[in-house]
Amino acid sequence: MQPIISISNVSKTYATGFEALKSISLDIKRGEIFALLGPNGAGKTTLISIICGIVTASTGQVLADGHDIVRDYRAARSKIGLVPQELTTDAFETVFDTVSFSRGLFGKPRNPAHIEKVLRDLSLWDKRNNKIMTLSGGMKRRVLIAKALSHEPQILFLDEPTAGVDVELRRDMWNMVRDLRETGVTIILTTHYIEEAEEMADRIGVINGGELILVENKAELMRKLGKKEMLLHLDQPLQAVPASLAEFDLHLARDGHELIYVYDTQGERTGITTLLRGLADEGIRFRDIETRQSSLEDIFISLVKDRT
Ligand SMILES: Nc1ncnc2c1ncn2[C@@H]1O[C@H](COP(=O)(O)OP(=O)(O)OP(=O)(O)O)[C@@H](O)[C@H]1O
Ligand SMILES: [Mg+2]
Missing domain, CATH: 3.40.50.300 (P-loop containing nucleotide triphosphate hydrolases)
Known part of the structure; x- marks a missing residue:
């Protein structure tokens, strides 16, 4: 139309x-x-x-x-x-x-x-x-x-x-x-x-x-609002995300000291359990874990701040 x-x-x-x-x-x-x-x-x-x-x-x-x-x-x-x-x-x-x-x-x-x-x-x-x-x-x-x-x-x-x-x-x-x-x-x-x-x-x-x-x-x-981030503070820095974990939406930050997992809270399952098992299998250990949810307000503020 x-x-x-x-x-x-x-x-x-x-x-x-x-x-x-x-x-x-x-x-x-x-x-x-x-x-x-x-x-x-x-x-x-x-x-x-x-x-x-x-x-x-x-x-x-x-x-x-x-x-x-x-x-x-x-x-x-x-x-x-x-x-x-x-x-x-x-x-x-x-x-x-x-x-x-x-x-x-x-x-x-x-x-x-x-x-x-x-x-x-x-x-x-x-x-x-x-x-x-x-x-x-x-x-x-x-x-x-x-x-x-x-x-x-x-x-x-x-x-x-x-x-x-x-x-x-x-x-x-x-x-x-x-x-x-x-x-x-x-x-x-x-x-x-x-x-x-x-x-x-x-x-x-x-x-x-x-x-x-x-x-x-x-x-x-x-849908974006439904996204959550899990942040893992790693014991040892990683050079790259292991191939065995390719199915997860993972990003490395702070020179490989942090691993960020983005997941959908509205999805059927978050995949966290499988991810943690996969990390253990790879011998990747972490010291701390945080989660964070983005709101429309977050999205809005970050969009607007990025440009000024
Ligand atoms: N007649 C004008 N002459 C010169 N500058 C103007 C004029 N009218 C608006 N501006 C400038 O243009 C920009 C946009 O103004 P506008 O009124 O469109 O903003 P806005 O998004 O509606 O803001 P607000 O949320 O405060 O209503 C502002 O920097 C404003 O100072
Ligand atoms: Mg106005």
Whole structure:
């Protein structure tokens, strides 16, 4: 199937000369939830802003549902809903009017029933006649989401939607995201919360220093997460892993003083017993043993640290 968003060689150098994105290429699949993970300043908002036509790319091309986001801006933008990272709302308007007006901006005919549904889903219906400035921070964030959904977009971007949001709103938001996905909406979110990406996303992309350094199915990352390492401190250094132990995923470290065995905790058996027997048969003795499990957080931190 044709990707719903296709990003080819997009780079961005800001007027200050700062290179915020370095040739990003990425396809977003129709109907998936894609999480973009990265530290502060990685380029997440820049990338989203380019796709939404708020920032102009220095090079490259983006297609949204087949429409070039520059040449065919209106058609592309009408497919997209954006919940921005920063709270920006018109303070003096009422909730209902703000959200209705957003729909009009995309040239869609008035549809009070749809606006009502969106406001009810976000528990904003009671506040529909309130001026925005009288709402709490969390409610303002809900209004931003309502605005993004006002024109029934096929693609929804959520830029740090749960930063500074309470547990209840976070749960409501994730339920809403799942419901939207059920209706076929494609969702791209950025988050600092790795657990959130772990819970919500079908695929995860890691961005750092303007480079997309990894794009993987969550299931595949979870498989990596299931990996464990056993570290054996050897009595005598080894030159090479003996051929009789070739079936094991073994690596030598620290000039042959350490033997590292990587195994899958989710596998049927770890192979540790057989390995230890094999080591004894080879006359390889060890002084100490340690095990260590990698988490998505470990993977993320090591990926991001390696590059800086
Ligand atoms: N208008 C601008 N002019 C110059 N530099 C900018 C501009 N906007 C962003 N940058 C720089 O580009 C880099 C990427 O910023 P961006 O907002 O895309 O990061 P981010 O990944 O969204 O970070 P955060 O997690 O903090 O939201 C940062 O170093 C930022 O300072
Ligand atoms: Mg950002």
